[in-house]
Amino acid sequence: MNNFTKSEPNASAPPSHDVSATGSRCWFALVAFVGLPSAGAWCAFLLLSEVLIPTVGLGELDRIRLLGDHLRSDLPAPPLAMCWGNSIVREGIDAAIVENQAPGWRAENYGLSAADLTELQIALPAMLARKPSAVVIGLTPWGTRLKEPDIGKMHAYGLARFPRDWPANWEKEQFPGLDSESWAALRADTNEHLIFFRRAPLDGLDYAARVLIRGDRGKNSGREWSAPYEMQRSIGGERLARHVEVIQEEVQAFLNSEDRRGEVVPRFLADEIRSAGSEPVFLLLPVHPLLQDFTEDLGTRLHQHVEEVASHGGVVADARHLLEAEAFADAVHPNAEGRATLSRFLGTVLNGRTR
Numbered sequence: 001m002n003n004f005t006k007s008e009p010n011a012s013a014p015p016s017h018d019v020s021a022t023g024s025r026c027w028f029a030l031v032a033f034v035g036l037p038s039a040g041a042w043c044a045f046l047l048l049s050e051v052l053i054p055t056v057g058l059g060e061l062d063r064i065r066l067l068g069d070h071l072r073s074d075l076p077a078p079p080l081a082m083c084w085g086n087s088i089v090r091e092g093i094d095a096a097i098v099e100n101q102a103p104g105w106r107a108e109n110y111g112l113s114a115a116d117l118t119e120l121q122i123a124l125p126a127m128l129a130r131k132p133s134a135v136v137i138g139l140t141p142w143g144t145r146l147k148e149p150d151i152g153k154m155h156a157y158g159l160a161r162f163p164r165d166w167p168a169n170w171e172k173e174q175f176p177g178l179d180s181e182s183w184a185a186l187r188a189d190t191n192e193h194l195i196f197f198r199r200a201p202l203d204g205l206d207y208a209a210r211v212l213i214r215g216d217r218g219k220n221s222g223r224e225w226s227a228p229y230e231m232q233r234s235i236g237g238e239r240l241a242r243h244v245e246v247i248q249e250e251v252q253a254f255l256n257s258e259d260r261r262g263e264v265v266p267r268f269l270a271d272e273i274r275s276a277g278s279e280p281v282f283l284l285l286p287v288h289p290l291l292q293d294f295t296e297d298l299g300t301r302l303h304q305h306v307e308e309v310a311s312h313g314g315v316v317a318d319a320r321h322l323l324e325a326e327a328f329a330d331a332v333h334p335n336a337e338g339r340a341t342l343s344r345f346l347g348t349v350l351n352g353r354t355r
Contacts, residue, residue: 061153063112064156065159078131080131081098081281083107087112089283090111090230091339093109101347109224114147118177120269129165134278136346137282151185155196176262177261231329255298279314282306283346284303284306286328319345
């Protein structure tokens with residue numbers, strides 16, 4: 001008789017586990033939980049920054065990004081005149097005509113829509129790093145007005161790396177046109193800029209559609225540094241009268257505000273330009289005959305102010321009364337005729353200047 005009995009498993013004993021395998025699965029799950037979303041976000045940032053933004057752009061702000069890239073590329077050999085200003089400069093200066101009028105000079109037009117002197121402060125060190133012989137600053141009679149900061153523009157300048165060219169001692173106090181919010185946007189890191197522009201592909205397509213509807217030259221003009229004008233039509237009659245009224249209202253609001261913060265900026269700019277070995281050229285832009293009486297006193301004060309600034313080195317070129325009404329596309333922007341006349345005027349100013 002077999003004295004050995006079959007042993008029964010201990011029902012109360014815990015089941016055996018492979019501790020190392022369980023730990024590995026936990027770590028894998030943790031890495032997947034944390035890592036996969038992070039990798040997805042990283043891929044999304046990479047797609048946005050390396051593919052979508054370079055292809056589709058930033059809509060109306062894309063010229064800022066393109067200017068940052070352009071200033072880090074091969075520029076024309078000196079002597080080079082860099083022309084800065086708002087859309088009046090963009091529409092009103094053809095660099096090729098300037099060059100024809102000033103043999104030996106090269107010129108480029110960096111005009112940006114609605115740009116004010118604060119934006120030139122932001123971009124100026126990157127421009128001066130390329131050793132221009134002259135920096136042409138286009139000013140309307142109300143050109144010292146500092147607009148409410150555009151947060152989108154500040155992110156665009158930051159994304160285009162303009163602050164990287166600033167002197168180490170530059171702080172917010174150098175910029176009377178910036179508040180704390182706009183300063184933070186300008187100085188944000190690249191990821192914050194990309195988060196702000198996460199809708200850039202849609203904005204770029206929307207901008208392209210609006211350009212097509214308006215009949216302007218289109219997106220490629222943003223990459224143009226010689227003749228970057230967009231407008232191809234002129235207005236008259238009631239539309240022109242209404243535009244004149246709009247400009248008068250804006251100027252009157254500026255006068256009523258008694259905001260004089262911007263008056264210190266021309267001297268700041270001129271000092272920086274001279275310190276870099278370049279010459280500041282203050283170009284007082286043409287004023288439509290329908291606006292000349294309204295802006296004459298303001299323009300005269302500006303003229304006197306920049307004359308005093310330029311007395312320490314620089315030139316003032318007064319084109320306020322240069323154009324007849326027929327040379328304007330609307331109340332402020334020159335048309336093709338006005339562009340040719342203003343460009344020849346600027347070329348004459350540059351011709352014979354120290355190179």
